[in-house]
Amino acid sequence: DTGVSQDPRHKITKRGQNVTFRCDPISEHNRLYWYRQTLGQGPEFLTYFQNEAQLEKSRLLSDRFSAERPKGSFSTLEIQRTEQGDSAMYLCASSYGTANSPLHFGNGTRLTVT
Amino acid sequence: QQQVKQSPQSLIVQKGGISIINCAYENTAFDYFPWYQQFPGKGPALLIAIRPDVSEKKEGRFTISFNKSAKQFSLHIMDSQPGDSATYFCAAIGTGNQFYFGTGTSLTVIP
Numbered sequence: 404d405t406g407v408s409q410d411p412r413h414k415i416t417k418r419g420q421n422v423t424f425r426c427d428p429i430s431e432h433n434r435l436y437w438y439r440q441t442l443g444q445g446p447e448f449l450t451y452f453q454n455e456a457q458l459e460k461s462r463l464l465s466d467r468f469s470a471e472r473p474k475g476s477f478s479t480l481e482i483q484r485t486e487q488g489d490s491a492m493y494l495c496a497s498s499y500g501t502a503n504s505p506l507h508f509g510n511g512t513r514l515t516v517t
Numbered sequence: 518q519q520q521v522k523q524s525p526q527s528l529i530v531q532k533g534g535i536s537i538i539n540c541a542y543e544n545t546a547f548d549y550f551p552w553y554q555q556f557p558g559k560g561p562a563l564l565i566a567i568r569p570d571v572s573e574k575k576e577g578r579f580t581i582s583f584n585k586s587a588k589q590f591s592l593h594i595m596d597s598q599p600g601d602s603a604t605y606f607c608a609a610i611g612t613g614n615q616f617y618f619g620t621g622t623s624l625t626v627i628p
Contacts (some may be wrong), residue, residue, distance in 0.1 A: 445618030
């Protein structure tokens with residue numbers, strides 16, 4: 404069990420550019436989540452996958468955001484035409500089993516949009 | 518609106534003291550209440566969790582107290598240590614797939 408891995412750890416980009424983050428969950432975990440965390444706040448739900456199917460998306464996930472989990476393994480989160488308000492920590496978490504199984508978080512990707 | 522309300526926002530405790538963090542919720546469909554600990558630059562890590570069929574759960578120095586009728590739950594850290602200095606988040610989940618997190622409590626334990 405190597406834990407949830409996220410790449411990159413930090414990303415600085417100019418407004419209007421596209422960025423893509425990667426998450427590698429714990430290998431046997433079938434559920435994968437993306438959360439966003441801003442300074443002084445708790446994680447906010449963005450989207451959820453069960454295996455390769457994206458089953459739920461938050462209204463926080465605008466049309467500029469897209470997430471994929473091909474083959475039910477790693478996942479990517481893409482933000483198009485970034486805005487300064489997108490600056491945040493993007494956290495990936497995975498779990499195994501039912502909806503209320505414990506979440507295992509990665510260390511996040513910190514995005515700064517200048 | 519905030520599904521889980523957490524207080525206090527920050528807490529300073531002397532080494533050896535008891536740290537108490539409180540959370541409240543409204544949605545009676547919530548049936549799993551975990552607490553997460555987060556250090557700077559790291560993702561949240563599960564600390565302890567409780568389901569509403571019990572009123573208390575203890576793991577080492579960490580205890581969750583749960584009051585179903587009041588829709589409140591709290592984390593007690595006994596014999597607080599400087600290494601406990603971190604941000605703590607309560608959370609809740611029900612029939613959906615979203616964990617709802619509180620806004621966090623920054624705990625500082627003074628040696």
